[in-house]
Amino acid sequence: MIWAHEGTLGSFLSVVFRIFETKDSDPVIFSQEDLGLLEPEQQAPENPEWARRVLEGVRRRSGDEARSWVIAGFLSEAPGREKILLDFIRHCVRVGSGALAHKTQPQVLALEALAQSTRREAHGYMGLLRFRELKDGTLYAPFRPQRHVTPLLAWHFTDRLGLIPWMIHDLGRGCALLGAQGRWEFYPEVSTEQELEFSPEEAEFQALWQGFFRAAGVPGRENPELQKKKIPQKYWEFLIERP
């Protein structure tokens, strides 16, 4: 049966839940966006309880890491990930603990690669996001990630920034994380048309950072190829410093 999900993790997992519930023997999942005007053969509304149960099921069968792979794998937004994820989830259900050790199984290797690619980009942004201080004291960080890494950044910045209000804005997808008072919330749609007012110290801090950054490189050891290899150009757009 051909199923379609709405693009969100919750909707995808709801489809997976229904596939297991209906014992569909030959399921294929597409995103509705890929199907375009075509109607899927089977539907599943997004149901947070179903999604939670699928993740919990994976966790109970194969551990926290397996559950984490499913989330990170989906957020990679790689084309064809639905099949890899579904195969992996069935593999976990069948094999139980030790599912991840089957490195020779294509679904395990493939999902591991997807999950790692998402995590790598998320970890990269933990370092490369730059916040700007707005007039009201909010810290604002715009970026344009390739994969949907925003949810993976939530906990780290909530913990790091504590009481200071902050916002991480995915300009490509138009979504954002807002944090304050040690908590966070995800907003799937945020307008990108905004006139931002920065705090009076902001310009000075940016200049200070650029100066420090330039002074940090040791003359006689210039290595622009290595620098470029470490920070690929796609990350440069929102950096304060110029590599």
Added chain:
Amino acid sequence: MTLQEKLEILGAGARYDVSCASSGVQRGNSGRFSGGLGNSAASGICHSWASDGRCVSLLKVLFTNQCLYDCAYCPNRRSRDIPRTAFTVQELVDLTLGFYRRNMIEGLFLSSGVFGSPDHTMETFLKILQILREREKFFGYIHVKAIPGASEDLIRRVGAYADRMSVNIELPSAESLARLAPDKTPQGIFRPMRVIAVETQGAQEVSRHLAALRGEVAAEPAPEYGVTGAKSRALAAAKAPGKFFVPGGQSTQMIIGASPETDLQILGLSSRLYQGYGLKRVYFSAFIPIGEDPSLPAAGPVPLWREHRLYQADWLMRFYQFAPEELLDDQSPNLDPRLDPKVVWALRHPEFFPVDLQRRPEPDLLRVPGIGPTSVRRLVQGRRHGTLTEEVVKKCGVVWRRARFFVALRGQGPEKSLPMAFLREELSDPGFRPPVNPGPRQQEFQFDLGS
């Protein structure tokens, strides 16, 4: 002088201290709901990469570039005519917090020229750290230098606020230290190292380790620069329970190429430091001539490739269970510029190969060129579930182009009669140019953003 100018001078002054790790400490923001700022990630976080390709993860500055000392190799030496300046305590605190909020840094790396006295300098450090931790509730990463010659009491008090503390050994022998940095003494360097080791591991542990290196019980151990015979293993620091003291451990740095010691001496010393003091890292910094001092080598090419080989050897000692005397000996006491030390060892020990990947124990797998600890882990998992093939081995991350000369799969080994010249050519780094030199590897977890 503006703050901008100060920062550029004092940032430039600190850049030769190559340690920049922000790793090793996992800490949440315990003041998250009451105004605390900052946390610490065990893997460390790189925030940027400077023009030399090195990671920028901390605000690495000198408090002042004034200095009482006149060490021959140092750009900030007393006798040099350069603009001198200093931060105020408040300026440095504001810079740290301002950059941290904007996610430019994981924390502060605080060093300084020696002003007043070593203890006076450390007291200023203490003040800054107290303000950051107690008044500002800053929980980010702090790496603070221990000034050679500082008192034990101050080392202990400053260490209670820092994640990592380091004192630079600078030169690989007492003779070189006396010649190039006569203001510093071996006692002044090793005493802080011992204090930090004792505070992080307990006095008995440290005494035991140091004694094992010399075969006698140590009271106030004299510093030992000699080569060790024992196998090196990075010690896990066992902290006194409940006490916060430099949870990220200590490291040190020595300058390569300013003095005549061989790589064997350098690695031997390194190995003793890991064993005796439980250091997390020994850093090597290629000497960059900054002026004409007759006691130093005349201006020449910066020995980046030598630094690179030393790091490779250091990695072999810490993660691949090699001992320094397996890599070098009195006949060839220096590392080969064209071949990495693991390959050199492999070519010198043909009797060890081919290694049957299906059967040989893990330490043996680690000795194969092209196979590292991650690949070994995957190979061992993989071989439990079936027979290893070339395809599976490649999927485990093995660099087949190198390993193929040294392994046997399914009973089939490599061609026996390959001429040495051919092997050396195949296994050497491209030309004489060292590979894209990563400098000090900042983290054990290599996150490559390419792709």
